[in-house]
Structures are given as structure tokens and as C-alpha cells.
Amino acid sequence: MGIQFKDVSFAYKGLKVNYDAIRHINLKIKDKGEFIAIVGQTGSGKSTLVQHMNALLLPSSGNVVVFGQNLPPKKKEKINYLRQKVGLVFQFPEYQLFEETILKDIMFGPKNFKSTEDEARVMAKKAASIVGIDESLYEQSPFRISGGQMRRVAIAGILAMEPEILVLDEPTRGLDPRGRNDLMAIFRELHEKENKTIILISHDMDLVSEYAKRVIVLKDGNLVFDGTKETLFEHKDFDSFHLDFPTPLKILKHLEKEIGIPYQPKYDFNSLLSYLKEVAHE
Numbered sequence: 001m002g003i004q005f006k007d008v009s010f011a012y013k014g015l016k017v018n019y020d021a022i023r024h025i026n027l028k029i030k031d032k033g034e035f036i037a038i039v040g041q042t043g044s045g046k047s048t049l050v051q052h053m054n055a056l057l058l059p060s061s062g063n064v065v066v067f068g069q070n071l072p073p074k075k076k077e078k079i080n081y082l083r084q085k086v087g088l089v090f091q092f093p094e095y096q097l098f099e100e101t102i103l104k105d106i107m108f109g110p111k112n113f114k115s116t117e118d119e120a121r122v123m124a125k126k127a128a129s130i131v132g133i134d135e136s137l138y139e140q141s142p143f144r145i146s147g148g149q150m151r152r153v154a155i156a157g158i159l160a161m162e163p164e165i166l167v168l169d170e171p172t173r174g175l176d177p178r179g180r181n182d183l184m185a186i187f188r189e190l191h192e193k194e195n196k197t198i199i200l201i202s203h204d205m206d207l208v209s210e211y212a213k214r215v216i217v218l219k220d221g222n223l224v225f226d227g228t229k230e231t232l233f234e235h236k237d238f239d240s241f242h243l244d245f246p247t248p249l250k251i252l253k254h255l256e257k258e259i260g261i262p263y264q265p266k267y268d269f270n271s272l273l274s275y276l277k278e279v280a281h282e
């Protein structure tokens, strides 16, 4: 088992006394082969949930077990081991760039986690190439490149640690459609070629529908759905989740209603188009 939540609740200490940002969460995530989307309205607890996955937050009650390790581990060094295994990319990760050069920034993680300077450099270069950061940029300042590139550099910094599980908190937020698709293609490749478990927080239901196999829905800190996307979009309580339908499903529902094309769920545009071509030729 990669990650397990056992009846986990968490309350931020502060003004809202006894207010649990996540409540009684039970969850099992495999260390390989999963592509999970976490969705829910703003404030539903998505970011709070994923920050438990590498011990940035510790439960107020309940247990989180990651790669067999109960959190927090007794030995402090184990935290580093764990943060290497579960790579967490924050929202707007580019805000956390800080080194003088792009390569140094990407090397920071692996250098911190045991590797020698030379090893860290090799790992950083590999990660840079995965996200499409060209060698010619290595010695440049991370603050003098475009926002999209900055985000890639920040993501490379996590990939350079070669995490087994990659957790992404709204990685495509604020990107244009092209940047969004390019980035998603990188995650898909990591998932398909290396069978990596990807956990993706997103508001973009088109993206969830196209990429995720499993979806977890949070509402007011409660886990209200955990299952395949196929089941989610047919769920009788779907409206109560306050989610949007993905565009291909909306189009297909519309076409059935307006011109009688039989509804068949298609989760991305290519499948939608193939289906419509099929229907047109009948």
C-alpha cells in the first residue's frame, strides 16, 4: 500500500475553534498505477488532505500510513525519506523558486535528500529534460523565464527526487490551454511509461474526465465519493457534489435531447469525435 488514511480529521488551530478542515477520511491509494483526481469546491479540504500525504500536516485525530510508515515517523530522518517517496507539487509552485540558476533550483531537492552534488546534477538534468527545460536555460535565473517555464522548473525540482507517488495541487491553474495540455502530457507519460501513481487536484472537469481513472470528491471536509469516473458521472447524487459535467458529456447529453443521437459516455474530445463520426456514417 502506498498511502492509507484511517479515520483522519484535521483542524487548523486558529479562530475557527473545533472546525475540521477534513473529517473522518478513510482512503487507500496504491503505490503504483493509480491516476486519481481529487475534486470539490474551494475550501472543501483538498489541499489540506494532500498535505497529510507527506507529513506537512499531521492529523488531529486518526492515522496516516505512507509506505508502511505511520506518521509522524519516530525517527526524524524518516521524514526526508518519505518526502522523497511522495513528491508534492504545491499550488503555484513557481513562488517557491529561489536559487540563482535554474539547474541549481532543480538540484536542491536531490541534494537535500542524500545525493552527492554530481548525482544531484544528473537527476536534475534528467528531470529538466522530462519537463522540456532546454540545456541552454540551465545557467539562467529562474526569475527571468516565462510563468509557464517557471512552473516547469518547479515541477522538475520535485521530479528530480524521483518520487514514487506524485501529488499535484492544481498544477495547470492559470496556464493557457496549450500549457495545460503540454503539462498534462508529461504527467500522463510518467503514469503510462513508469506506472507512477499520480494524484491530481483539479477544478477542471474536462481534464479530470480525460485523465483520471479514479475520482475522490470532497465536500465540506467530508469524502463523499471515491470511485471510477464512469461511476461518478452517472451517480444519482451527482448534483449534490456541486461539480460540473465534463464538456464531452454535456455535448452528448445535449445531442441526445435535441437530435436523438443515443447518449454514450465519452470522456475526452477524441472519443467524442470518433463516436460522432461513427453515428454520422450509420
Ligand SMILES: Nc1ncnc2c1ncn2[C@@H]1O[C@H](COP(=O)(O)OP(=O)(O)O)[C@@H](O)[C@H]1O
Pocket: 012, 013, 014, 021, 040, 041, 042, 043, 044, 045, 046, 047, 048, 049
Ligand atoms: N492555513 C490555514 N489556516 C486556517 N484555516 C485554513 C488554512 N488553510 C486552509 N484553511 C481552511 O480549511 C478549509 C479547507 O481548505 P483547503 O484545504 O485549502 O481547501 P481546498 O484546497 O479544497 O480549497 C477551508 O475552510 C479553509 O479556509
Ligand SMILES: [Mg+2]
Pocket: 046, 047, 048, 091
Ligand atoms: Mg486548495
